[in-house]
Structures are given as C-alpha cells and as structure tokens.
Amino acid sequence: MSAWQLCGVPLGGPILNGSGTFDAIAARRAFGDALLEAFPFDLFVSKTITLEPREGNPPPRLWETPAGMINSIGLPNKGLEGFLAHDLPRLAELPVPLCVSVMGFSRAELELLVARVAERDEVSLLELNVSCPNVETGLIMGAHPGETAAALERLRPLCDKPLVVKLTPNATDPAEVALAAEGAGADAVSLVNTLTGMALDPRTRAPGLGGRTGGLSGPAVRAVALAQVAGVAARISIPVVGMGGVSSGPDAADLIACGAAFVAVGTESFRDPAAGRRIGEELRELGVDAPRLSPQTA
Amino acid sequence: MASPARRPRSAARSAVGRAPQPGSPSGAAPVEPRTLAPPERRAARVLAVERVGSYDLITALDPAGPREPRPGQFYMLSAGERWGGGVGERPYLPRAFSYARARPGRDGVELDFLLEDVGPGTHRLRELRAGEPLLVLGPLGVGFRAPGVERAALLVGGGIGVAPLLCLESELASGGTPPRTMLGFRSAAHAQAATLFAGEPDLTTDDGSAGRHGLVTEPLAEALAADAAVEVYACGPPAMLEATRSICAERSTPAQLAMESGMACGFGACFGCVVQTRSGYVRLCVDGPVLDAATLDSALSAGGSHQG
Numbered sequence: 001m002s003a004w005q006l007c008g009v010p011l012g013g014p015i016l017n018g019s020g021t022f023d024a025i026a027a028r029r030a031f032g033d034a035l036l037e038a039f040p041f042d043l044f045v046s047k048t049i050t051l052e053p054r055e056g057n058p059p060p061r062l063w064e065t066p067a068g069m070i071n072s073i074g075l076p077n078k079g080l081e082g083f084l085a086h087d088l089p090r091l092a093e094l095p096v097p098l099c100v101s102v103m104g105f106s107r108a109e110l111e112l113l114v115a116r117v118a119e120r121d122e123v124s125l126l127e128l129n130v131s132c133p134n135v136e137t138g139l140i141m142g143a144h145p146g147e148t149a150a151a152l153e154r155l156r157p158l159c160d161k162p163l164v165v166k167l168t169p170n171a172t173d174p175a176e177v178a179l180a181a182e183g184a185g186a187d188a189v190s191l192v193n194t195l196t197g198m199a200l201d202p203r204t205r206a207p208g209l210g211g212r213t214g215g216l217s218g219p220a221v222r223a224v225a226l227a228q229v230a231g232v233a234a235r236i237s238i239p240v241v242g243m244g245g246v247s248s249g250p251d252a253a254d255l256i257a258c259g260a261a262f263v264a265v266g267t268e269s270f271r272d273p274a275a276g277r278r279i280g281e282e283l284r285e286l287g288v289d290a291p292r293l294s295p296q297t298a
Numbered sequence: 299m300a301s302p303a304r305r306p307r308s309a310a311r312s313a314v315g316r317a318p319q320p321g322s323p324s325g326a327a328p329v330e331p332r333t334l335a336p337p338e339r340r341a342a343r344v345l346a347v348e349r350v351g352s353y354d355l356i357t358a359l360d361p362a363g364p365r366e367p368r369p370g371q372f373y374m375l376s377a378g379e380r381w382g383g384g385v386g387e388r389p390y391l392p393r394a395f396s397y398a399r400a401r402p403g404r405d406g407v408e409l410d411f412l413l414e415d416v417g418p419g420t421h422r423l424r425e426l427r428a429g430e431p432l433l434v435l436g437p438l439g440v441g442f443r444a445p446g447v448e449r450a451a452l453l454v455g456g457g458i459g460v461a462p463l464l465c466l467e468s469e470l471a472s473g474g475t476p477p478r479t480m481l482g483f484r485s486a487a488h489a490q491a492a493t494l495f496a497g498e499p500d501l502t503t504d505d506g507s508a509g510r511h512g513l514v515t516e517p518l519a520e521a522l523a524a525d526a527a528v529e530v531y532a533c534g535p536p537a538m539l540e541a542t543r544s545i546c547a548e549r550s551t552p553a554q555l556a557m558e559s560g561m562a563c564g565f566g567a568c569f570g571c572v573v574q575t576r577s578g579y580v581r582l583c584v585d586g587p588v589l590d591a592a593t594l595d596s597a598l599s600a601g602g603s604h605q606g
Binding site: 020021022023026029031035038055056060062064065066067068069071073076218219267271274277 | 332334335336337338339376382386387388389390391392435438439559560561562563564565566567568569570571572573578579581583584599
C-alpha cells in the first residue's frame, strides 16, 4: 500500500508534471525505453485535449524572459478521437498512473470530453483546464466562481473518477474559484497555471509572440505561486497540487509548507527531462515524507 | 521501433552511408537517422574554446553520452555555472546546437560545437574555459538521411550553418564518396570556418573579401544546371534555405534542409519550435531538425532564433 495517494490513487511519490510541459510520447522517440526505466514523475498529466483537433498558434511560440519564459502554444492536440485512438494507448504504457487534462469551449463540449475520457480504464484522474473562454457566456470559466461551479455541477454526475480543477492565476480571487469548485464536487485543485504575459521584439517593439500574449512560467512566477497556493489551501479541504517555478527540492518543500499536498514540475523539465526525479530525491533528502504530504488520506 | 543506438555496433558505426533507403525493395520502414539520448541532462567537460575567425569552436568531453551521434543531430547546451544573470537576467533556457564533429575515444566522445556570439546564451558559452562543466542533453532530433541511389551528395552551408556539414562531410568521405561542398559567409573573417573542412569547399562571401563575391546559392544553381542528379544537404539562415529549396524544386533535385527554430526543451515537450509544412506544423526538435524540402512550401520559418 503506497503511502502517497492523490484522491485515492496510489502514487510512488509526490511529483507530477504540469500539463503541457512533458510529452511522454515524443520523449520516448528521443530517449527510447530508458525514459520508462527512470520515469521522472509519479503521476503523468497529459497535455490538454480539446474536442476538435487544434494546430496551435503561429510561431514564434516561445520567448525567454528573466528567470523564465513566455509560451504561446495554443493547445495543439489531436482532438478527443485522435487522443483516444492514438495517444491514450501509448500513455498507458507509462509506469505511472495517468491523469488526462481536458478543456471545453462550452459546457456541452466539456460534458462529452469528460464522459468519453472517464470511461477509459487507462485513466486514473481527470484534470479540467478552465483557463479558456466559455463561448456561451464569453467568460473565462476558471476566472469566475459561478462559471466554475456551473460547469462542475454538470460534470460531476458523468464521472466517477477524481476531478482535479486547474486554477488560473489570472482570476481576481483564485481562492473563491477553488471554494466554488470544492462546493460543486471537485476532488482536488491544481495551481498555478501560467500568468498572462507579453514580450516585445527588441528590434521592432512589436509583440514577439505569434499569439501576441502568452503564459509566463519558470522561477519568475515562483513567488506568485507560493502566495496563491497558501491562499487557496487555507480556504479549502480538498488536496492542492502546487506548481509554479519549481526547480529544486527546496522549492517543492516551500509549496508543501504553503499547503500543497503534491507538487508539479513544469518549465524546469524543459531544461532537464530528469528534473522531476531529481526534485523528488531532493525532497526526500530534506525529510519531507508521505504522511506530512497527504494528511487527508489518513 | 528499431533505433540506431540499439543496433549491433557494427551496424551503428556508419551514420549516413548505410542507412536504409525509404521505399527500399524490402518494404521495411526506413530507420530514422537518430541516435537515442540518455533521458537526462549530464555534465561534459570543456577541453578547449578556440577562435575560428568570427566564430568560436567549443570542444567538450562527454563521458556518458552516446559515442556515435548522427550528422544533423543536435545537443541542448548550457553552462554548468552562472547560467543566468547575464544581459536582461538571461540566459535561462538551454541553447540548441548541431554538433560539428564527434571523436569517440577511450574516455567518452569529444564533441565540437561551432557558435557565434549573438546573445546572452552564446555569449556565456563562449566564456567557458578548459576544465569547466558544460551541461548537455543529446543527441537529439533526426539527422541527415543517406543520398538516393545513384545520387552524389552536394553540401551547401551558410554561416554558422556549416556546423552539421562538417560531420556529414566526414561520414560521406569515410564511406568512400567525399562530397562536393559549397559554403557562403558574410566576410573573410567568417569564412575562416571553411578551413575546418577536409575537402576544398567552393567559397562565396557577401562582401567578396574571400572566394567568389555573391551568395552560395549562385554556384548551387550553376551546379544543378550542369547536373541535377545530386542530393543536396543544406544548413544556413532561412533565406538561404528557402533559396536552396526553390532552386532544387525547379530541378526536381531532392534536398534535405537542417533548419533552426527557437527551442525550450529539444525533446518535444514544449511545442515551441514548430515550422509550417505541407501537412501542418511539425516540431523541429523531434521531427527535424533535418526536413525533406519536398514537405515544405517555404523554408522561411517564423520561429526564428530569438534567444541567442
């Protein structure tokens, strides 16, 4: 029996990947099966999938910033059917449980995505990426407590697997959104997603990214993540998956001290694909262990 | 999936020369010219940083990496110390470099990287001194494929893009068919890089200070007019690659283009390095950096290389 459980799913340790920061299928092309022998995460979170396939944003998609980067990727993915047919069987070969991230542009889309993904045995948990506008209301779902609650209330009966809500930091009060998610049946929340940012091309003073704005990540957002994780964890009783600029064991320990039960590694994996494993080892060396990490599983 | 790194050593030794051909009579799927990388960043040791005209050549000993990367593959590089804190509090991300030469030895593989100081990352890398750590991830990506049957290889390089052609030249020469090589540079100082080649490349410079005055695509066009039954291998700036693609397309000459785009990771994680192909965006780090020119409408990639 594993000491680590996220919403009842046993894990080998406390380290996840942030959605969209590690493509295990592409990484296997680069690294072969050696990737599976020393897999960097204890739970794998898929890139966000949408109902229809998406090509993503025009390049340039990346911009380096002081101690971080801005991405404007635009959620390229094969769409629900492509994911279920091609990617899910490959992700099921990973040596860790799988969480699938989904995003819908309407409540009906979200219902279809959640129902179709949740019925697959390969999937242990679902994450809802609510950092997109609802085409029916024009509001960013995750930026408004009412929108988040309304979506979750319709999804909850469709899914008997744990639902994790990925909170956006681009909300007036993320803790209010977290409370609404908990009240509407979410099993956990994860935060922070990237912070909206912009970069100008120094030669032209025009937006440097093809999508004009993007999401800031890396050590540059770590202080914001600590504050938001602390603020959210103090208000809710479901587990918090903390992330934002984690580059080392001490960074992960800081998030845990702020109330995170689990920690996700994102941008640091771009610098070193083995970062998740290293950070987990550093956390153990700091003496941060399972009982303290997941009190609600006692 | 069969991979070069897991084939017997005798088969893995030659990169370009013996790679199976697409559409080979056996009908077997072509093997990608890709040596697998260990799945973690590791420390190599800088042996030397020497000036080659306007460029710097970093030589590092990689004790734990694969000994036989394939020409066209690349490594993500960062300094082991003081990576960050430069101009604009950068660099933060590693930088992608094709390896220029690889020399397997008793203690590992010596890797040469050619670089030009164009931003905070390249500036920090060229500050490295012998004995200091260089962090590497690689080799990554898909390298050059062998030339088609009955086609001689013609190498076309521009500026810093000559780097992957060095190991390609060496592979082809060791297979018994030294290629014809054409190189273009801004000036005589940059053209010093041509001295790294074993053969005698045809040289052009933008300012006429060395070799022929003009663009490297001019002798390319003349060569194809004389004999189009070659396979072109090109690496250089986007405008040069686009001109190469266009000239080769007119003659129905196959061309393999080693392209560049800003990358955060190098192994398919960030989706940042996409270039537009006829079948949509592809990630240059896992589907390239060498692309078949026939898959492109244009080699002018908007991805650029903003990082320096």
